[in-house]
């Protein structure tokens with residue numbers, strides 16, 4: 343069993359995109375009230391007095407769309423400055439990134455994952471929803487800005503959906519030929535829009551690797567990060583390819599993470615709600631930090647069993663998709 347030292351922190355459950363596979367347009371989503379968001383002060387208190395003493399030292403800011411949370415650059419600066427922080431990263435849709443990348447870098451952030459499901463602006467717009475200015479171009483500018491400024495490794499997340507973007511897999515993989523980027527293909531999960539999932543299905547990482555191998559060949563490789571991706575490289579390419587195979591290959595026994603939602607729920611497993619605990623209410627009620635830490639330590643001790651049960655039920659068998667990735671903090 344892996345050491346659990348990695349916390350994914352959702353800053354907000356809202357988003358400026360409506361990705362079909364995550365928050366489809368028209369979905370009836372209930373957002374956390376703003377007064378229930380953990381404040382930055384509360385978050386830093388939890389990190390320093392609860393999580394860090396229990397061995398957490400790697401953190402990712404996510405959402406919803408984390409760049410929408412006002413003042414998040416100051417939070418980045420504060421977390422990056424904590425001596426116990428060994429790694430700090432961000433997952434974003436990239437729409438606001440061009441204007442914020444330099445401030446984020448100056449605040450101490452070095453690693454970014456940006457979602458980019460298509461290289462075709464029309465397909466992209468259909469996937470992420472919205473009208474008006476091309477969202478793809480804004481995101482692409484964000485990626486270019488992050489590249490210019492020197493974020494490394496720069497990771498691009500692709501959720502592959504049959505009949506929507508799976509014909510672009512080779513083009514997306516080809517981005518790694520000339521750039522030191524890391525393109526990560528994520529198997530589509532039945533979270534968010536069960537209709538899309540049951541109508542389109544999903545493509546396995548093995549299938550994607552076969553297509554890429556047939557075109558260029560593939561060798562095993564490595565990339566800096568905390569994730570469950572299997573990493574490969576096209577021979578001679580500057581960048582690397584990652585495959586996250588939670589549908590075809592259970593990695594529950596390798597799980598090294600917990601998730602903290604924007605309203606302060608600590609969740610030991612992405613795929614089910616077993617054992618999750620509310621940290622905001624006791625914090626606001628003035629419960630001692632030592633007591634809160636004990637509660638989190640208990641959850642840490644229970645995690646191997648939670649992982650085991652999830653492993654037994656399998657991703658599609660858990661049936662616990664009442665919340666979207668944007669709500670859980672993907």
Ligand code: SAM
Pocket residue numbers: 357363364404405406407408433434435455456457499500501528529530531532533534535667668671672
């Ligand atoms: N808004 C940011 C973004 O899109 O990168 C961060 C939050 S988003 C929930 C985090 C990741 O979850 C994204 O890479 C997204 O592609 C992935 N995701 C969302 N719904 C998914 C699904 N049904 N299956 C697989 N991945 C999903």
Ligand code: SF4
Pocket residue numbers: 357358359360361364365405406407435457667668
């Ligand atoms: Fe927003 Fe990210 Fe979900 Fe897309 S995947 S709707 S960008 S939270």
